[in-house]
Amino acid sequence: MIRVVPSVSRRWPVVLAGCGWLLALLISLPAFAQKAPPKTADVYVDAAGVLRWQGSKQEVALFGVNYTTPFAHSYRAHRRLGITPEQGIDQDVYHLSRLGIDAFRVHVWDVEITDTLGNVLENEHLRLLDYLLQRLKQRGIKTVLTPIAYWGNGYPEPDTAQTGFSAIYPKGQAYNNPRAIRAQENYLRQFLNHRNQYTGLLNREDPDIIAYEVCNEPHYRQPEAEVSEFVQRMVAAMRATGYKKPIFYNLAESPAVANAILSSPVQGFTFQWYPSALVNGHTLRGNLLPLVEKYPIPYAQDPRFVSKPRLVYEFESADILQPVMYPLMARSFRAAGMQWATQFAYDPLALAYANTEYQTHYLNLAYTPAKAISLLIAGQVFRQVKRNQQFAAYPQDSTFGNFRVSYRNGLSELNTPEEFYYTSTTTTAPRKPAALRRVAGTGSSPVVQYQGTGAYFLDQLAPSIWRLEVMPDAIQVRDPFAKTSLRQTVTRIAWNTQPLRLTLPGLGADFTVRGLNEGNAFQTQASNSTVVLRPGVYVVAARGKSTTAYTAQTQLGALKLGEFVAPAATPGPVQVMHAAPAQLPAGQPAVLRATIAGAEPADSVLLIAQHFYGQTRTIPMRRPTLTTAEATVPAELLYPGLLRYWVAVKYNQQTTTFPGGFAGSPRDWDYAPQDRWETPIVPAGAPLPLFQAAHDQQRVEAGGVNGSGWTDYVTTSTGHLALRLLQAPTPASPPAFFDPTAPVAFLRAYFGDRLAARASEAGNFRELVLRARRGGAAGPVRLVLTTRDAAAYATEVEVGADMQEIRMPLAAFRPAQQVLLPRPYPSFLPMNSPSNAGPALPLAQAEILQILLSPAAASGSTERPFLDIESVELR
Template identity: 75%
Template sequence: MYSSLSYSAKSGLGRVWLISLLFLSLGLSSTSAQTSPPAKADVYIDGKGIMRWQGSKQEVALFGVNYTTPFAYSYRAHQKLGINPEQGIAQDVYHLSRLGVDAFRVHVWDVEVTDTVGNLLQNEHLRLLDYLIQQLKARRIKIILTPIAYWGNGYPEKDTAQTGFSSIYPKGQAYNTPRAVKAQENYLTQFLNHRNQYTGQFNREDPDIIAYEVCNEPHYRQPEAEVSAFIQRMVQAMRATGYKKPIFYNIAESPTVSNAILSSQVQGFTFQWYPSALVGGHTLRGNMLPLVNQYPIPYAKDPRFSSKPRMVYEFESADILQPVMYPLMARSFRSAGMQWATQFAYDPLAIAFANTEYQTHYLNLAYTPAKAVSLLIAGKVFRQVKRGQPFGTYPTDSVFNNFRVSYRAGVSELNAPEEFYYTSSTTTQPRKPASLRHVAGTGSSPIVAYEGTGAYFLDRLATGVWRLEVMPDALQVRDPFATTSLKQVVTRIAWNTQPIRMSLPGLGQDFTVRGLNTGNTFQGQATNGTVRLQPGVYVVAARGKNTSAFTPSMAMGAIKLGEYVAPPATNLPTQILHTAPFQIAAGQPATLQATVAGADATDSIFLVAQHYYGRTRTLPMRRLTLTTAESTVPADLLYPGLLRYWMVVKHNNKNTTFPGAHPGSPRDWDYAPREYWEASIVAPGTALPLYIASQDQQRTETGGINGAGWSDYVTTGNGQLSLRLLQSPPPSSPIPFSDAAAPVAFLRAYFGDRLASRAADAGTFQELVIRGRRGAGAGSVRLVLTTRDAVAYVADVELPADMQEVRVPLTAFRLGAQALLPRPYPSFLPLTFQTNGPATLPLAQAEVLQVLLGPAATPATEARPFLDIESIYLR
């Protein structure tokens, strides 16, 4: 079971807020452009189309998440696992508050809370939504709801037990079918007139529900008159209830009828952003920051648009775990004038171990700690960057205001006088250590040295007194963006006791530590600034400070000091997690690293390395931390050939061998399992494969661009597998925002890890060799190599009609633009990105290959134009 909450949202709220005035509000800096959202102020739209708070007239700037436990798959998964949904909601909302979230949005699954004529059903789903709203209000989190979703409730399963009008009227018919329109009017009326059974407030009057978006991602087509009539009827139905606050409408989903939406009676417009597309099936690698460099809006200069507020109802860096995307997304949103942005979707704690709710999304404080801290930092970006503030093109390391985002370092940071947040280990010195009030991060910094992988938070309570919250270790054991299942753990939780060193001004080297959360009885004293702690909440104080006044029930902003929520340790045996290098350079020592899960500090770990049909060596593995280990294979074992190896954990004199977790050791005479890791050992000058169609399907991205093409795999005349990029038939009607000269299909292949293993040879490669062919009058073929700093180098290549090797000198690559791939959504976003760099390709820094198939000059009438790619090498 999860640790229990000591916070009661139903009682003592007035006392909570009064006591909280004694403490600094969590996550708020004196440099913030927006103070904490007012407790009971409604919003209004001023004469310039800016949404502001009543009373203070301060501009609204709210940042947060979508979250779906009351509905659909998330609800069913809680039931399946025996988790009480109310408990799950309360725990998750605590974590959201801990991450500084002040905005919540969700599209209500109307299919679960209505009947076919739009009557609101007083059922469990509606009750849980009421409960969620009450919990959000208690944490000062503002709300925008989208009452109509049009979605079925199945994904990723089949639809089940649907009762509402959306079960019979699909999106394309819901707006121009009279009975469907009537059902939606009825539903909106009843939904806004619904009285929350926990707060006692009508949805239309709740000051914390600051606005509504009518419907989620509608699908419209010409004629526009039908769209205009539908929007008018929905707005009139809502206003007839007495609702007076803003009504927003989606303008990003159906651009063919944008004129009808722009001319409608709605007060604002909504957008989404999926810059890396969705459902790639594996983790995307490489520098993806160019995809979030800007968010240009095609309607920006239209007075019907510019005079109204705008919000982002959903955004996500799908299939990406790098903790650097959210802060730049938040910056781009503010540059585009957004006043609200909510990520889709925060994973409920109960099911985040498997990432089953939405395979392509993954965000949870316990299970993706670095990415979660990046959300905290992004919220600060959103509130502190001025609306409409311009920024230059993304550079190598982006530094702006108090923020730093570095792909190379894999870190996002906020470094302000009172706040210091970081997503990964950093050497950055805090700006004013003596002024710090809040610290949060993963890894180590000049303020905190910690070997665990979970997030931690430090909040100053008084001079020399801090609240420390430490989350358990999170260890990724499978690709979370591959096919998921509740039967399969993708991230493992470990409750490890580990040293933590704190160097906070005024704390000293012999500070005291006292456990605060339920069941945490720890009391201790640091030695040389270091103490060993298990996950939990603690009061940390300079020696001699009396901390008896700091009790678990005492308020600190929107939380209480003793609150703590964390999942239990994952009940799995010891695991060794490792990916073998594709090639190893001959004649040089090679260091192999692994993640260790579930092994005790006293366990021994060995590497058994064998040159195939040659010598075998047993080498000790060094424990870098409790969860990481490495060993160096000596050069005398690495002559050209094949390296096979195993990793052995010795616990209580018993050996377990990986991969496979088999009992025994590979050096035992009767060790029978045939699982092992292996890597080719190659001599200098050996070609380096950047892409092999028969091997790399699960580590590359392929497909069409803007509906103009698609991809497939075929076998060629020599029996080899080949990637086929094809051009689609001409569309029956123009595709909005499409470019007739743009590529129709693509291959994107990350090879940074392969080149790193051959770093010493990078200067010896002279050419890129592509084995492929073009057929049926296919268009031009462009090769693009991009570096870690997102600088692109391009070369055009002529491929024959039959399968051949074509050599492209590396000197032929020139500075140019990369395609933003996978294709960002919405479709009006830029397709290319270019930044300055050296005139000559710095191959040692290259990490991504793109192959772009251009449109055919004269599309074939029968056979589709195609490009086949069998392999691409550096030689």
């Protein structure tokens, strides 16, 4: 499945190849515009609590990922797929380096490398961790290790045979059970004194392991004295080995005992951020940028906190593919004073086709190219924004320093004189085209026009000479955040041959192109600044420029010019992906679009549209790119009723019809399959559904808020399905940061696509109609409409005990704060985002509906307070 060219060597010699002063200058240039961390310097904490490099005394600012191939499901899955973990590590570390990563963190699965007494086992998992650390070192990537994970090794599978102390001492006992404490002391001493069999260094003396976090997300409760003693003993065990660098401890996971951690002898504190919760089961849509606008820390004024550095050990915009979240997260981290941030978790290339490791996370250069480029940009945000630098509240399109983040355009962008990075097609012009040294992106820009979906990179080697790396197309064929399986592909890879146009100063319109990666003998000359090529690595030069000095082995920063790692093309038949619109307006032509995987350029793609049992039309579909198709259904076919339609892909004399992928055409007399797409065609003035409990379970988010409620689906007395929001019992001891005035449960429904289909009528809707009932003395109900610029408008609504329609004029929606849903983690993060709304609701821009159930007043009822919601629509 995986193509790797060439294999990565264990040594990284500089290859001069007789290139003279020009190549010597080339070799001295970094692969990315960042101040590279010192190769051998350790870190220290200064008197002001800032983490700095010894020698230079510069502040540490490192950004990267977690990555888990030596352990657990990732290790087993590589073996199951016939890929050695070493091969997988080599592939992925190259891509991490390509993305400018300079930080790596992982919680070590102690359960796989210890016995019950905490003795370190010199086994395969430990050897692979050694191997990974060596590979990271060779790329200049620094490490923070968390030796104790407390996790089983199964997820998402059942746990396998485990030998370690965490298999018998769960988190809740690990810190106050004497045997567990002794096992952890023993393990920490041995782990820090473990000698890496590839580097020859003890873990405690390796300069590239810059710090340790003692344990992963501990679960503590009162009394604090037990926690204090445990932390002191863990620190003492580590210091007893002679280890002198910083020791960090989690301050976010157990806020009830935060005082014990703040007063402990650790040198710094760690945090995490999951702003959109976890495991929503589907891709989240809508403008979620307010969720990552800021990261306020409740201990920010405590002297014990201010005097110590802080790290983000894990972060992720879970269940979100939009390539806009990471840069604002990185900015918020810097505003909060963070000096390290590592995403959880980068998907191994071998598994990313299925996203099985953690279904709620999805990040891989080959399979999520735009999101990966956004991580590259976020790393530059983290390094360029000053620690504790503050920013204004999130605007419509956030622009700061050299960066721009635009939800409307699905775009993150970095634009400096030397660098130009973008996650989607952009019309932004490079700041100084003649000064450009590095370009990376997906889509097109004023310097690169490309129809493929894979990422590409341009690195200047010398004036008018560039290294070009083009990744294959990634085509999403299933929701990657739904339930996953190694037997199910969520993203396909296609090695398409496509035109690529370069407009770079000094390159000219007839530049030469020469393949560099293994097996790539391609050579050509551009015409009108355009070449047609396959994925790979190339030397691109102005005509007449000699490129013989540049070989596959020539070093460029942490990379070699000929290195190229990409998955093989996904085998399988043609697939067509499409979601039918909820409605189409009558009397107006409608454009229907589909994504296509596996179709050749010469294949015909046809839309077969039928007005129920009325007339049928066969409409050739346009192919804007090799992976997309679109067609316009004429207005005469769209009179009120039901549109039924299919997409047929025709090659030679063979036709395959979708949905279903059946042989033949729906126009054949004997075409028997009943699969089809259907869409109601509605007259002007028809209601527009924003939420229907009977149909929308897989496209909405619903749940309790910070443990105060939960949700269910129930049937009403008429047999209709309703979403039920419920209030949880009042806790005897409320958790830290519990807000008794906050909503107890919520519904969040994205309807932007539905409103867009009837955009011409947006100004005609006058009211929102809620069909609902309330019981058990439930609290007030609040409705919120949020625009694509994250401006919120809200109104209170009275809901009775019987299922009924409640009509609210849209004029009743007034500017309001937006409740940040799904709820972020940690729980101390803000509940609301300040209002940036104008005086009147701009309905045409609305895209999110929130329904909030407020806490009930005390009552004598034994029935649990609830709100049942059947539907919400615009009329």
